Amino acid sequence: MEDERHEIVGFLRQHAPFRELDEATLERIASAIDVRYCKAGTQIVAFGQDALFWHIVRSGVVEVFRRDGTLYNRLTEGGYFGEFGLLHRKKVRFPARAKEDTLLYLLPEPVFTELFEHHEVFADHVEIEDRTRLHKVVSRQEADNPWLSAQVESLLQREPVLLADTVTAQAAAHRMTEAGVSSLLLVADGSEAAHLTGIMTDRDLRTRLVAQGLPLDTPVAQIATREVVTIEAARPVFEAMTLMLRHNVHHLPVLRQGRPVGVLALSDIIRHESHHSLFVVSRIGRAQDVEELAALEPEVRASFVRMVGEGAGSRIVAGAMSAIGRAFKQRLLDLAEQRLGPPPVPYAFLALGSMARQEQGLLTDQDNAMILDDAFDPDRHGAYFEQLARDVSDGLARCGYPYCSGGIMATTPKWRQPLRVWRQYFQQWIEQPSPEGLLHGSIFFDLDAVHGRTAWAESIRQYVARTARQHPRFLASMARNAVQRTPPLGFFKEFVLEPDGRHTAAVNLKRRGTAPLTDLIRVHALAAGSQAINSHERLDDVIRAGILPPGRGEDLRNALAFLSDVRLRNQAEDVRAGREPGNSIEPERLSEFERKSLRDAFTVLSHAQDYLKYRYGA
Structure with a gap:
């Protein structure tokens, strides 16, 4: 045993990050090390298992893999691996396998942690300092995250079913039945090279044909969804999930260079994800009153905790939480309109701040506003929109979104104005900056419409993009x-x-x-x-x-x-x-x-x- 310890000390002294350590520390490390022999092809550690040791390659070759099975690193004598799992939740993040017969030195986690926290020279070698270290941390997390590495096309189950947009609804239903699909894509002439003009789903047939009592020979273009939300095949899966959450769609056409190559269904996403945020949005959309919506708050929290626990990453989690918040707003507006009747003039309901940026966490208040049509008459229409804003704001408070302490809500008359007034607001904030205007600007320059005339919000963003850069x-x-x-x-x-x-x-x-x-x-x-x-x-x-x-x-x-x-x-x-x-x-x-x-x-x-x-x- 004494000879073996001396041999280990001699080996460590030749390699970073040990060569700068004092002799007593090297002796302590050598005494703690366990030796393991692995035959070629042997699995050394598997993803998700408890991280118990830091591994040092004494001889042989080790391959380290990402979670999706792609090669991350190949290590030979003096190489080491396993530090990321030891420093993050004590779980193996990168599986490893012996490519050749390999001899490993295994350093127990408590000894590794003590070295890392009390020997700066050791920590400096294990992970790079300052901005490089931060980049390494974030890039490793992203590389190990299947939501960021998996592409949309990897989830596609079959070729899309295409149909000319000139056929009848009955013919489209027959084609869907023959192909065993719940959606089909409409194109100008039915060919793969044609431009996508719409999508028709089982739901469209139920709600726009059967429920409306229309004849079976109704042109399919009349009942299909024409403003189609799509995604490119090479985009990451989390973007697809965010789009489906944001627009509350169950079928997402997938394109490659503008041509349809498949349809991503809700079931495909659910098979890939276990976070269930889509289920929460779906339940929000089916809620019949505020009481049902408020009862979903525990599910929202559970979904959040599950996503974080499974390492989804802040962009994915925040995007999902923002989509859930949008869904609450949209459903509360639907319920309010059912109770109050159709709006007397068009309007757009705005999300502001973190929800608009898709960067919402679990702890957030409600920042919102309302743009009204320029035909708005306070005497004739004011009471309707005041009550509409109150219904939504009170409903959000019951669903876990506290009132904004600064009054940045559509219930405040100043933030419930015609489009022309909003344009004046932004013009004044940019051209005549004041402390109050700048405070508002930090909130209102992050805006997005969640309901109604969404193009109005886009027009304001276009104005700001053109104008702000011209005012130093x-x-x-x-x-x-x-x-x-x-x-x-x-x-x-x-x-x-x-x-x-x-x-x-x-x-x-x-x-x-x-x-x-x-x-x-x-x-x-x-x-x-x-x-x-x-x-x-x-x-x-x-x-x-x-x-x-x-x-x-x-x-x-x-x-x-x-x-x-x-x-x-x-x-x-x-x-x-x-x-x-x-x-x-x-x-x-x-x-x-x-x-x-x-x-x-x-x-x-x-x-x-x-x-x-x-x-x-x-």
């Missing part, structure tokens, strides 16, 4: 506002903690992290003329516009993704523990690895705020 004073004022909330880092990069509700010493990840990141990304997006709402999509436009120095855009993306992941994971832990979810976290409860990554993200934010002040003269 407005951009400078927005930039000044965006740097008011600074990251919680002291002079030596230690965390600056503050009292926050139930926490006595904590960091508010939203107020001091994700919110200021979102604010500064918004300023750059306005300068770039971007019409995007989501922060990640805005960053795409900002990077393409060349507004940021090379690499800074990806730094911001990684910082936002990491802070959002930690925030949502913390909220899920609160729910599991029976606590009300919050935005604060105590850094001392994190591992040293997570604390370093958190510090990296806040450092990126600090540097980004400095650049914002420089670029816009704030």
Whole structure:
């Protein structure tokens, strides 16, 4: 045993990350190491099993794989693997197999963790510092996430059933029956090369033909859905799920270079996902009154916790939660219109802030507004829309979305105005910036219509994209506002903690992290003329516009993704523990690895705020 320990020490001394450690530490490591022999082809660790050891390759060849089976790394003598699982939830994230006969040194998790947290030189080799480390963390999480790696075309079960849009409804029903499908795609002449003109489903036949008493020879184009939501075959699965949630559709045509190659059905998504967020949206759409909607709040929380627990990632979770919030608004508006009667003039109901950006967590209040047709007459129509807004706002409060403390709701008359007034609002906010206007701008420049004349919201976004970039004073004022909330880092990069509700010493990840990141990304997006709402999509436009120095855009993306992941994971832990979810976290409860990554993200934010002040003269 003594000779074996000396041999292990000699080996460790030759390889990073051990060669800089002192002799006593090497002796302690060697005493703790277990030796394992693996024949070629042997599975060493499997995805999801408990992570008990850090593995060092003494001799042989080991292949490490991603969750989807693709090769991630090939290791030889001196290589190591398993640190990601040890540092994240103590579960194996990357399966490994011996490619050749292999001898491994197995370092137990407690010894690895002690080395990582108390020996900086060891930690520096295991994971790269600062912005590179943060990028590594986020990219590893994305690489291991099947929602981000799996493409839509991988879920397609069969070729699409195409039909000319000139045939009758009866002929279309016969074709669906023969093919055994619940939907078919309409094209101009029935050929694969033709342009997609619509989609017809079983539901369309029931609700638009049979229920309306129309004859069987009704042209299929008359009952089909003509404004079709589609997705490209190479897009990730999570985008398909987000689209289906957002538009409440059960069939999503899949295109490749503009040609239909399949239809993604709700059942295909459900087979792929176990998060059940689509089920929640479906139940919201079937609810018959506010009581039924309010009863779904536990299911919303359960869906959130399940998604986080299964590693869905902040973009997927936040997109699903935003879609659920939109579904509540839409159903409450439907129920209100059933009770109050049809609206006397057209309107659009707006989602604002995080819901519009598709970045909603579990803890959120209701920010909304209403655009009314310019034919609106307060004396004749005012009472209807006031009651409509009240029904929706009260219903949202009962469903777990508290009233906005700042009154940014359609129940406030100022935020329930004709389209011409909204255009005046935005023109004044941009051309004559004031403290109050800038405060509103940080909310209302993130807007999206969830019901009614949705094109009105799009027209406002187009106006803002054209106009804001032409007003340097407005951009400078927005930039000044965006740097008011600074990251919680002291002079030596230690965390600056503050009292926050139930926490006595904590960091508010939203107020001091994700919110200021979102604010500064918004300023750059306005300068770039971007019409995007989501922060990640805005960053795409900002990077393409060349507004940021090379690499800074990806730094911001990684910082936002990491802070959002930690925030949502913390909220899920609160729910599991029976606590009300919050935005604060105590850094001392994190591992040293997570604390370093958190510090990296806040450092990126600090540097980004400095650049914002420089670029816009704030």
